[in-house]
Amino acid sequence: MFSVSKLPRKTKKQKERAAEILEELYKYYPDPHCELNHNNPFELLVATILSAQCTDVRVNKVTPALFKAYPTPEAMAEAPLEELEELVKTTGFYRNKALSLKEASRTLVEEFGSEVPQTMDELLTLRGAARKTANVVLGNAFGINHGVVVDTHVKRISNRLGLTREKKNTNKIERDLMALFPRESWTDLSHLMIHHGRNACKARFSEPPDHPICIKYGKRCECWKMRGQKNDK
Numbered sequence: 001m002f003s004v005s006k007l008p009r010k011t012k013k014q015k016e017r018a019a020e021i022l023e024e025l026y027k028y029y030p031d032p033h034c035e036l037n038h039n040n041p042f043e044l045l046v047a048t049i050l051s052a053q054c055t056d057v058r059v060n061k062v063t064p065a066l067f068k069a070y071p072t073p074e075a076m077a078e079a080p081l082e083e084l085e086e087l088v089k090t091t092g093f094y095r096n097k098a099l100s101l102k103e104a105s106r107t108l109v110e111e112f113g114s115e116v117p118q119t120m121d122e123l124l125t126l127r128g129a130a131r132k133t134a135n136v137v138l139g140n141a142f143g144i145n146h147g148v149v150v151d152t153h154v155k156r157i158s159n160r161l162g163l164t165r166e167k168k169n170t171n172k173i174e175r176d177l178m179a180l181f182p183r184e185s186w187t188d189l190s191h192l193m194i195h196h197g198r199n200a201c202k203a204r205f206s207e208p209p210d211h212p213i214c215i216k217y218g219k220r221c222e223c224w225k226m227r228g229q230k231n232d233k
């Protein structure tokens with residue numbers, strides 16, 4: 001489904017517009033980076049599993065104690081489940097997440113020589129790791145642009161900026177973005193959109209932001225209509 005040769009077709013004009021937006025995003029957010037604190041691929045995998053339905057800020061509060069107690073896949077695989085649950089409790093869905101951390105660690109030890117694997121198919125065998133998690137790990141721990149991470153910010157902003165018409169299906173949104181943007185930008189692209197989402201294009205706002213990217217490319221956004229209404233008063 002994600003074969004690069006089978007991505008949806010995009011026109012030259014659509015790709016040129018995407019390239020301009022990318023350039024602008026780099027201009028205003030020159031340091032696109034992963035906001036989950038980590039020192040190695042294993043820590044990033046753990047942090048990403050914990051980030052489901054939870055903010056990066058909250059995950060970053062939990063991981064220092066977790067990594068101190070269980071710094072390796074071997075240690076985490078052997079951890080008493082109740083202790084893992086207690087450590088990750090504030091990230092929500094903690095029973096499921098604690099079990100995922102323990103089971104994923106066990107698979108790393110038993111199947112991958114205690115190393116985090118570097119392919120999508122292998123990462124998907126780890127409990128708690130779906131495509132989004134795997135893309136985060138591949139892109140940020142190994143510099144492999146396998147796909148685009150589509151989180152709630154990326155979903156919202158790619159719709160608002162007219163980069164996709166798909167509202168819900170994250171796989172379809174990802175395929176639209178992969179077809180529009182050059183492969184070498186895929187990992188940065190989601191960080192850039194997340195930075196723009198936190199900085200300007202928030203889920204809700206009472207005033208339309210005056211960010212230059214919005215002024216230039218947001219003419220079809222709800223924001224733009226608000227701006228028009230405001231200017232009409």
Ligand code: SF4
Pocket residue numbers: 160161200201202208209211213214215217218219221222223224
């Ligand atoms: S104009 Fe508004 S909705 Fe559009 S990208 Fe900017 S902040 Fe987001």
